[in-house]
Amino acid sequence: MQSTSTEPASIDSPRRYSARLWIAAIAIGVAGLCYSSWTLEHLWAGGLDPMRTFLSELDAAGRPHRQVYVAGDIITAVAAMVAMLVLSLPTPAVRGYRSLIAIIAFGCFGAATLADALMPIECIPGVDADCPWEPSGIFPQLHHVHALTSSVAVISLFTAIIAASLASFAGDRWRLLRVAGTTIFGVIVVSTAWMLIADNLTGDYRLGLAQRIQVGAMSVWMLVWAVAVVRERRSP
Template sequence: MTDSPKRVRVAVALLAGALALAGLCYSSWILEFVLPIDIDPVNTFLSELDAVGKPYRAVFATADKIVGVLLVPAAIAGLLLFARLRWSTIGWVALLCFGAATIADAMLPLHDCVPTPKTTCGGPRALFPQLHEPHALSSSLAVCSIAVAGIAFSVAAFRYRRWALLRTVGTAILVLGTAATVWMMVADDLSGHYALGIAQRIQVGAISLWLIVFGIAVTDRSERVSSARP
């Protein structure tokens, strides 16, 4: 017995809305330019915004939790609604992991120290800072998960000729986010300051835009759903 087309359309619309809203919430860091926050966006990481003791921690932590609460069920819905193809399945699982890691990010804020682009908890350029600060671990898991999701869904878009918007706008955003990530990884090992705060904001902004674009892409009615394919 298959689901009715109307129910599938409603479910896909809810999924798309969850993805887009998650993207909007993940861009809550933009509020740093509106709220009276004393932070240098050029040379500080976004983790400082919801560190313990920060005046607007509740705002940014709540936004991250909403992202996770939206993406975890959205990823499960994606697995149920769309055809079970290898690359898209990897993407949905990675997206679920990203949602879970984002919730952990909000629940494991910075405590003992605040890392800067050149100094991590445990000392300058500490080996494996994730072992010194749980927040660094959850953040690393989140970034790795969304990277896997972005790559997997992009491969699926091209290989299975699905989600046309991901093959154009989504790919451009993925390239932008990847460039910002490379910027951070390379510059972090160099002496001097290389505006790593800006690089991270471009990276996180790219993630937000990609989620919104993906939300729009899944509404493509030509997409095959699991009810139409065993």
């Protein structure tokens, strides 16, 4: 009697693949929502000036409500790393190197954001008395190991956005990113250029506002990516 063939263990069934997409999409969506925890600054009285202060100052050591922002960053980090693991292990739910780069970079963003939350700046120049830093140079409030973790987080997320966008144009996946994602990425690029250029000019150019637009757009992009992931349909 001829034995009945079974599906190879290395390939997900359609139901299992769909479940993985849902889990990944939820994780990415949670990361996007919690990455915008800084918007809660408008709920507290007597906070920092959002037009001129950086988000890293919200969770500086000793700041009121800092635990709220730290919790938001930690949840963002864990959700991003969960999304990476779900999409890449044990059987990669990816097609092409661009998708793989996007997923790995998103996991790196999560790891760097976790380090960001665990290693905040100690004080804020011009706000906290006896702050040992001199307010000079590029982004003086970030002259700390926090500067490295923040830079790695932003660069990793930039890489994930670019790679995911390229994947959406190169193949039939994450198609929502082709228009909506690219438009949001344009906002991110403009706000980032605003920060980098204005920081080297004299005068008040609302760098705090620029960073909030940048990070807010990143959060929205993650939410769009989450929708694009859950809408993906493919027979494994």
